[in-house]
Amino acid sequence: MARRLFRFAQHGAAAAMLVALGACSGPLRPSQGSADSFHNQLLVLDSHLDTPVHFGRPGWNIADRHSFTDDLSQVDLPRMVDGGLDGGFFVIFTPQGPLTSDAYTKAHIFALKRASEIRQVVQxxxxxxxxxxxxxxxxxxxxxxxxxxxxxxxxxxxxxxxTAALEDFYDRGVRMASPVHSRNNQFADSTTDTPQWHGLSPLGREWVAEMNRLGMVIDASHASDAAFDQMLALSRAPIILSHSGPKAVFDHPRNIDDARLTALAAKGGVIQINSVFLAPTNQSAAWQALLDEQRNLNAMTPAEQKALARRTAAEESRDPYITATFELFMASLLHTLKLVGPDHVGIGADWDGGGGVRGMEDVAALPRITERLKAAGYSDADIAKIWSGNLLRVVQAAQDAAAR
Ligand SMILES: [Zn+2]
Known part of the structure; x- marks a missing residue:
């Protein structure tokens, strides 16, 4: 979740390291059939699907085919089939509110409702x-x-x-969590807020221990650099950045520097490459108003939702919100692969949470990534690790560490 609730002004040059596009690891190998059919044989998982934000929308059904321009969604069953996406982590996202006991109660109810919506959609x-x-x-x-x-x-x-409620969410099937989102909270500093705890709070340190005890994967996306460092140092299991990118491609607080990526990999962790924070987004008043409206989709009738989607599409053709391209996304992925190697990189594009770039607007476009990884010289085994092997290794490692 980024675009809808993210208010941090995105300054700085879009100094993309397009040179990284030329990065290859290993020799080019002859393609075995089309990249498309190879892609469809892979287990393709995304570590951060915000699609549950749509589960409470009146009239919205994951089994129906939608399009972003018609309904502002990027994932549904027909498009998962088109894109060869086998699934991933469906997110229980709760917007940050005040740090008061009343607000905690409301947020807890909200998160439980989202968890039960996920269960109901599966059922x-x-x-x-x-x-x-x-x-x-x-x-x-x-x-x-x-x-x-x-x-x-x-x-x-x-x-x-x-941290007591973590076990209840574990019992409901949750296997990954992040401490914080775009503003500081009771557990940690956010990377898009002013340092308050200088990393984790004392409660945040307890949170790390409880996550390890339960065998849940610690997700450091959105946490401040200091909080990342502390989670990496404290955790008994490898950690994940479920939807983040390299600062070397775009200098933004939500992205992470190469030294930290190297440290993450050294401890067996994985970064799942985001399609957000690749370039500045449009900060116009018109876009801010549209994004604010998009937060209320669940309260709109299907006709109102459709009207909002149409106005969004019209503004997109008049004055685009996203300037980042598929090339830039690939530059980010290839830079990170070159830096830490194919055992420590995956994909978490932030679909339905602000993800998507020009040339990769929804999950139907995922085979393009496989095609480009093949063209860059990555082996079939490497590509399988990038699409799910590394993510599942980290999930297993967290569960094994708990069992010990
Ligand atoms: Zn997010």
Missing amino acids: RHPGALALVTTPAEARQAAADGRRVVFQSIENSYPLGTS
Whole structure:
């Protein structure tokens, strides 16, 4: 989740390291059939699907085909099939509110509702979707022809002033969580706020220990650099950046520097490359108003939703919000691959949370990434790791560390 609730002005040059496009690792190898058919054989997972924001929308059904221009969504079952997307982590995102006990209660109820919406959507489509909690279950679900639904928490704010509720979310199947979103909270500093804790709060340190005890993956996307450093140092298991990018491609607080990426990899972690924060976005008043309206989709009738989508599309053709291109996304992915190697990189494009670039507007476009990785010389085995192997390794490592 980025675009809709993200208010940080994105200054700075879009100094993309397009030179990284030329980065290759290993020799080019002859393609075995088309990249498309190879892509469809892979287990393709995205570590940060904000699609549950649509689950409460009147009239919205994941089984229907939608388009971004008609309805502002980027993931549904028909487009997952088109793009060969087997699933991933479906996010329980809670917007940051005040740090008061009343607000914690409301946020907790909101997060529980979102978790039950995810469960209900899976239950309504038992032949097409499977709720999973382990890598083995994910592989089995995909082998059975079902889409994989892991659950994660973005922003632990709804937990309130203790970590006790983490176990309840674990029991509901959640296997990954991040402490913080775009503003500081009771657990940690956000990378897009002014340092308050200088990393994790004392409660945030307890949160790390509880995450490890339960065997949940610690997600450091949105956390400040100091909080990232502390989570990396404290965690007994490898950690993840579920939807982040390299600062070397675009200097933005939501992106991470090469030294930290190297440290993440050295501890067995993984960065899942985002399609947001690749270039400045349009900060016009018209866009701010549209993005504010988009936060209320769940309160709109289907006709109102459609009207908003049309106005968004009209503004996009008049004065685009996103200038980043697929080339820039690939530059970000290839830079990171060159830096830390194919064992520590995956994809978390922030679909339905602000993700998407020109040339890759929704998940139907994912085979283009595989095609470009092949063209850059990555082996079939490397590409399989990038699309799910690394993510599942980190999920397994967190679960193994808990079992020990
Ligand atoms: Zn996010």
